Amino acid sequence: MPLVDNADDPKSATSAAIDAETGRAYWRKTSNLMWVVLAMWAFAGFGVHFFAGALNKIVVMGFPLGFYMAAQGSLIIFVVGLFWFAKRQNEIDEEFGVQED
Amino acid sequence: MAASGEKDPFIASLGRIYAGYTGGFVVFVILLAILEQMGVPDRIIGYLFVFLTIGVYAYIGIISRTAAVAEYYVAGRRVPALYNGMATGSDWMSAASFIGMAGSLYALGYGGLAFILGWTGGYMLVAILLAPYLRKFGQYTVPDFLGARFGGNMARSIGVIVLLTSSFVYVVAQIVGVGIITQRFLDVSFGVAVFVGLAGILVCSMLGGMRAVTWTQVAQYIILIIAYLIPAILMSAKITGVPIPQLMYGVALEKITVLEQGFRAAGMTPPPGVTGFHAAPFLGANGQFSGSAAFNFFALVFCLMVGTAALPHILMRYFTTPSVREARQSVAWSLFFIFLLYFTAPAYAAFGKLEIYQTVIGQPIANLPEWIKNWQLMSPYGVNWINIVDVNKDGIVQWGDFRIHPDVVVLATPEIAGMPYVIAGLVAAGGLAAALSTADGLLLALANALSHDVYYKMIDRNAPTAKRLVISRVLLVFVAVLAAWTAGNAGADILFLVAWAFSIAAAGLFAALVMGVWYKKTTDAAACWGMGVGYAFTFIYLLWTEFAGLDFVELFGSKDAIVNAAKQTVGLAKVDPELKAYAQKIVDNAASVKDGALSWFGSLFFTTDTVVLRGRTVARLWTLNNISGGIIGVPLSFLTIYVVSMFTRAPSEAMMNFIDDIRVPRGGVRLVDQKEAVE
Numbered sequence: 001m002p003l004v005d006n007a008d009d010p011k012s013a014t015s016a017a018i019d020a021e022t023g024r025a026y027w028r029k030t031s032n033l034m035w036v037v038l039a040m041w042a043f044a045g046f047g048v049h050f051f052a053g054a055l056n057k058i059v060v061m062g063f064p065l066g067f068y069m070a071a072q073g074s075l076i077i078f079v080v081g082l083f084w085f086a087k088r089q090n091e092i093d094e095e096f097g098v099q100e101d
Numbered sequence: 102m103a104a105s106g107e108k109d110p111f112i113a114s115l116g117r118i119y120a121g122y123t124g125g126f127v128v129f130v131i132l133l134a135i136l137e138q139m140g141v142p143d144r145i146i147g148y149l150f151v152f153l154t155i156g157v158y159a160y161i162g163i164i165s166r167t168a169a170v171a172e173y174y175v176a177g178r179r180v181p182a183l184y185n186g187m188a189t190g191s192d193w194m195s196a197a198s199f200i201g202m203a204g205s206l207y208a209l210g211y212g213g214l215a216f217i218l219g220w221t222g223g224y225m226l227v228a229i230l231l232a233p234y235l236r237k238f239g240q241y242t243v244p245d246f247l248g249a250r251f252g253g254n255m256a257r258s259i260g261v262i263v264l265l266t267s268s269f270v271y272v273v274a275q276i277v278g279v280g281i282i283t284q285r286f287l288d289v290s291f292g293v294a295v296f297v298g299l300a301g302i303l304v305c306s307m308l309g310g311m312r313a314v315t316w317t318q319v320a321q322y323i324i325l326i327i328a329y330l331i332p333a334i335l336m337s338a339k340i341t342g343v344p345i346p347q348l349m350y351g352v353a354l355e356k357i358t359v360l361e362q363g364f365r366a367a368g369m370t371p372p373p374g375v376t377g378f379h380a381a382p383f384l385g386a387n388g389q390f391s392g393s394a395a396f397n398f399f400a401l402v403f404c405l406m407v408g409t410a411a412l413p414h415i416l417m418r419y420f421t422t423p424s425v426r427e428a429r430q431s432v433a434w435s436l437f438f439i440f441l442l443y444f445t446a447p448a449y450a451a452f453g454k455l456e457i458y459q460t461v462i463g464q465p466i467a468n469l470p471e472w473i474k475n476w477q478l479m480s481p482y483g484v485n486w487i488n489i490v491d492v493n494k495d496g497i498v499q500w501g502d503f504r505i506h507p508d509v510v511v512l513a514t515p516e517i518a519g520m521p522y523v524i525a526g527l528v529a530a531g532g533l534a535a536a537l538s539t540a541d542g543l544l545l546a547l548a549n550a551l552s553h554d555v556y557y558k559m560i561d562r563n564a565p566t567a568k569r570l571v572i573s574r575v576l577l578v579f580v581a582v583l584a585a586w587t588a589g590n591a592g593a594d595i596l597f598l599v600a601w602a603f604s605i606a607a608a609g610l611f612a613a614l615v616m617g618v619w620y621k622k623t624t625d626a627a628a629c630w631g632m633g634v635g636y637a638f639t640f641i642y643l644l645w646t647e648f649a650g651l652d653f654v655e656l657f658g659s660k661d662a663i664v665n666a667a668k669q670t671v672g673l674a675k676v677d678p679e680l681k682a683y684a685q686k687i688v689d690n691a692a693s694v695k696d697g698a699l700s701w702f703g704s705l706f707f708t709t710d711t712v713v714l715r716g717r718t719v720a721r722l723w724t725l726n727n728i729s730g731g732i733i734g735v736p737l738s739f740l741t742i743y744v745v746s747m748f749t750r751a752p753s754e755a756m757m758n759f760i761d762d763i764r765v766p767r768g769g770v771r772l773v774d775q776k777e778a779v780e
Contacts, residue, residue, distance in 0.1 A: 017768025023761055030764070037229045045222040045406060046399060052211070052382035053390065062351025067380040070214035071447040072347070075221050079440050082228050082433035089233075089429055098767045100424045 018098055026096040033092065037085050044077040112179060119184075122157075123323050129153065134523040143522045147286035150526040151533065154324060158537065159304035161317045166308035170566055170779075173310030173573065174241040174549060175420045180315055182427040186434025188315045189418045191322035191538035193220075193409075193439055195271075196278025197599065199325060199535035202443070204507020206450035210379040213450070215398050217443050219405025221436060226410035228432035232419040234618045236428035237763045238770060240779045241420065242546075243413040243610070244554040247632075249777040250617040250759070252625035254559055259632045261550045263609030264413045266640070268543045268550075269584065270598040271412075275540035276302075276588035279533065281508075286529045292589045298537070299585040306541045307574050310549075314541045315421060321534035326441055328531025332511075333445050336452045336518045346448035353451040354380050360458045369500035379454065393707050393724040400729035407735055408603025411611040414539075414546035425766040453510045456517050461503060466496055472516035480506055487513075544584070548577035562776070597715060600728040601643050608734025609636035616742050621760050624752055627745035635738030639730050646720040646727045650711045651684060653720035657703030658710065660694045663687065666711040670718045 018026070048055075052066030060068065093099040133146055171177055180188065198220070206213035238246050244264065248257035279298030284291050305317045337346035340353065357379045364377075371377040378384055383398060385391030409415065418435075422428045460470060466489055476487040488504040491497075512532075515524040552573035557564055564572070613632045616623040645653050654666045667687035670676060687694060703709030707724040719727065752760075755773045762770045772778055 017762070017765050020761075023765060027764055034229045037225060041222060041225040041229075045218060045225075045402060049218075049382070049399070049402075056380065056382065059355070060351070061348070062353070062355040064354070064380045066382055067211055067214070067354065068351075070211065070218055070382075072444050074218055075440050075444055078221050078225055079433070079437050082225060082436055083430075085228060086426075086429040086433050090426060093426070093766055098765045100426060100766050 018096070022096055022098075026092070026098055029092050029096075030089065033085070033088055037081060040077065040081045044074040044081070048074065109179060112181060115181070115184060119319060119323065122320060123327075126324060126327070130523065130527060133526065134521060137521055137523050143526075144288065146522055146526045147529065150530045151283065151286050154530045154533065155301040155304075155537075157320060158301065158317045161320055162305040162307075162309055162313040165313035165316050167310065167312050168567070168570060170569065172312045173570055174553065175417075176310075176312040176315045178239075178421055179423050180421040182422060182431035183434050184319050185315070185418060185422050185427075185431040186436075186438050187322040188318035189415065189431070189435035190438035190442075191318045191325060191535065192418055192542035193415060193435070193539070194325065194442055194535050195275055195539035196282070196532055196536035197274070198442065198446075199329065199532045200278070200282075200508045200511050203446045203449035203453070204505075204510040206447050207454055207505070207510045208375045208507055210376040211382045212376065212394070212398060214447070215401040216405065217446065219402045220409060221439060221443055222402070223406035223409025224432055224436040224439070226406060227415070227419070228429060230615050230619065231410060231416060232428050232432050233425045233766070234763050235416060235614075236419050236422060237425050237766060239420070240777075241417075241553055242549050243416050243614070244550060245558075245777070245779070246617070247613065247628070248554070248558065249772060249774070250756075251613070251623075251628040253774065253777070255629050256613075256625065256632070257554055257558065259629055259636070260610065260613075261554050263606060263632065263636050264550050265547060266636075267412065267602040267606040267609070268414060268547050269580075271414075271602045272540055272543040272547065272580075272584045273587045273591070274599040275536050275543065276585050278536035279540065280588060282529055282532045282536065286526070295585050295589045298533075298540075299581055301533075301537055302540045302544065303578065303581055305537065306545055307577055310570075310573065311417075311421060311545060314545055317541065318538045321538040322438060325531040325534040325538075326438070328527045328534070329442050329445060329511075332514045332518065332520065332524055332528060333448055333452070335520055335524070336514055337448065339518045340452055340455065346452065347444055350448040350451040353448075353455040357451065357455055357458060360455075360462075364458075364462070364500045372501045372504050379451070396707065396724065397726055397729065400725055400732040404604050404607055404729045404731040404735075407607040407611050407731060411606040411609070411614065412602070413550070413606070413610070414542040416614075417546060417549075418542070449511055449514060453514060453517065457503065457505070461498055462500055464498055466491060466498055469498070472513060475516060476509055476513055480508075482506065544577060544581055547580045548573055551576045551580070601730070604639050604643065604729065604731030604734060605636065607731040608639035608738055611735060612738035612742055616739070618760070618763065620743075620746070621757060622746050622751055623742055624746045624749040626749045627742045630745045631738045631742035634741045635734045638737055639734035642722075642733070643727050643730045646722065646730075647717065650718040650720035651680070653722075654697065654703075654709060654711050656697045657699050657720075657722060658697050659700050659704065659708065660696050662703075662708060662710050663694050663697065664691045666718055666720070669711055669713050673713065673716060673718065675716055 048069050052070065055066035055069060056064035058065040090099065133149060137146055167173055202216060205216060235246055238249065240246065244257045244260035247260040248254065276295055276298060280291050280295040283294035283297050287294065287297065306314050333346040334344045337349050338344040341349040343349050361377055361379065376384065378388060383390055383395040385394055419428045419431060422431050461473065473487055477485050480486045486506045486509045489498060490502050490504055492499065492502055512528060515528060552569065556572050557569055609632050612635060613628045617628065651666045651670050654662050658666065664687060667684040670684035671681060671688060697703065703722060705723065709720065709722050710724060711718045711720050721727070725732065753773065758771050759773050762768065
């Protein structure tokens with residue numbers, strides 16, 4: 001696969017990988033996934049910690065829950081969320097046939 | 102290109118190579134442990150650790166030398182997701198993460214978790230907003246993308262300026278870190294130590310560029326994670342009987358809370374800079390909930406996250422994967438490998454604190470444990486690593502008498518847990534790996550910006566390959582020597598600048614990169630203005646609040662804040678006599694001082710005040726520490742791009758095609774301007 005197509009060359013300039021309609025549908029679905037993951041990010045990065053004081057009243061194995069969320073809980077959400085994102089986005093790629101060869 | 106990666110014998114045997122390497126390292130540590138038991142002096146053990154690990158990195162660096170441009174800049178784009186994740190992990194985790202983080206958590210308790218959250222959550226932004234698209238674009242540097250998307254040299258130059266500013270202060274701090282560790286374990290002066298470290302950094306990166314740095318960073322990650330986990334596991338086993346520190350430090354947190362209550366009941370106060378409520382969030386100095394503390398916490402989390410997603414030495418790592426798909430997976434692996442260290446750091450802090458509270462506080466000073474005495478020596482920061490200040494002269498270590506430098510928490514854990522010296526050597530090797538790997542990545546980002554973006558793209562478009570690589574290497578050495586010189590001369594005084602790198606990169610680059618992919622109507626002029634405004638605003642704000650706090654508060658503060666700032670300035674130990682006289686005049690005429698001209702703006706949220714930090718009167722707009730300066734710069738940059746885009750001519754049809762292409766994994770990229778193509 002060439003890294004760069006030549007834009008001056010009319011042949012390649014019209015040979016986009018997919019047609020415009022599929023492209024728009026693909027991007028809509030990709031954007032939706034982006035917003036879902038961004039919401040996860042906002043929740044785990046910020047939202048849940050607004051309640052750190054209240055959560056701290058719950059203690060599990062010595063961990064006050066508010067402290068635990070900032071020290072480990074949110075991090076686990078980030079890691080699992082990213083693996084899920086990578087998998088989900090691959091499925092979307094394949095659904096629209098835009099995955100790499 | 103992607104297909105050939107699978108058949109590549111080198112890539113196929115990576116698992117075997119690094120498994121063998123890990124096994125070899127473990128055997129090496131066991132051998133040193135045996136040598137230690139046979140009576141080989143500690144100093145020799147320290148030497149062996151430092152020189153043998155640097156030797157291995159140098160060996161990898163030398164066998165990975167290359168004369169191909171794509172190998173030099175993007176490791177031939179064949180680094181599998183997992184290994185790129187490891188390389189990014191060690192690229193990311195610096196001396197500050199390895200040595201400093203646990204100490205910050207020790208001091209700040211819950212407040213320190215802002216660093217844990219901020220330095221991990223940013224990877225979500227990298228994965229969903231940037232990495233796959235930058236990989237699809239598929240050139241060599243972050244300014245390459247800015248140049249191609251936003252019409253050439255203007256955008257490219259601004260990108261290069263932001264990159265140079267943020268990466269340079271960062272790399273200087275890494276070299277200081279290398280210097281501190283080398284100094285302690287080789288017993289040489291700081292100036293010499295810096296240059297020994299520099300040699301270690303250069304042998305990794307000079308001959309092989311990105312290819313050498315990648316495979317060295319994987320090796321460094323393995324050493325740093327082993328070195329970080331083993332002492333924590335041993336400490337956990339010692340204190341709780343279970344060798345899983347990440348699960349067991351809850352027990353320590355519980356005991357710390359009880360001990361803190363006991364200390365308070367006995368009328369004691371914590372030492373300066375250390376929280377008296379380890380697990381409680383958002384407290385002011387009085388132990389009550391503070392809105393300002395919460396505001397600072399979330400602002401810091403935000404700036405560190407967005408900064409992570411804008412630092413070029415991290416983003417450029419995702420140019421090296423074989424495909425877009427692997428770029429996404431690679432971000433997830435990166436975060437996983439970073440997570441392994443970051444979710445262990447609070448355990449270090451808790452176990453260290455518990456041990457100190459149980460066995461040191463309340464003891465007679467004459468009767469302290471041996472490890473404390475070993476650390477009562479001068480640090481490069483100008484105070485003892487551990488400093489016992491007997492405030493009420495009763496010969497007993499009170500809560501507030503025990504002053505510990507944050508770096509000691511990790512470095513002294515082996516001794517606290519009564520482990521042999523070989524473990525201390527292992528920690529040093531880990532810290533060194535962390536500092537070297539980050540320095541390598543940063544130096545490469547700096548040198549590539551100068552050689553590829555400035556020299557090749559803007560000065561000599563026709564330079565032959567051989568000449569370009571020579572220029573790259575010369576610039577790499579030049580930047581490295583300049584950084585080492587700065588580190589040797591300004592040293593620890595400039596470490597606080599690292600925190601600025603995040604805000605500067607965030608405000609300068611993040612909005613333009615994200616809008617470039619996600620908002621098609623972003624115009625060339627808008628992106629240039631957005632980057633320029635975000636960068637200039639944040640940088641000026643940081644300099645102004647840090648070095649002219651009194652002046653800042655005179656504009657944004659109330660009359661009380663101004664008088665208070667003047668009093669703080671008069672009370673500083675070292676202050677310019679002219680400024681002192683000026684501040685004295687304000688204090689003397691306190692009654693006639695008026696509110697600053699923009700004090701309405703300064704009191705939109707909370708107030709504008711000043712605090713004495715680093716021997717200066719530092720201003721805080723809305724009580725926000727200037728480490729979080731990006732909280733204003735980032736939205737301002739987005740807003741500028743959006744508004745200017747509405748008033749400038751929409752991007753061309755060809756540009757729309759270009760954006761369509763980078764959004765889709767399959768196919769090539771139709772560049773608007775062929776001059777922007779690499780090679």
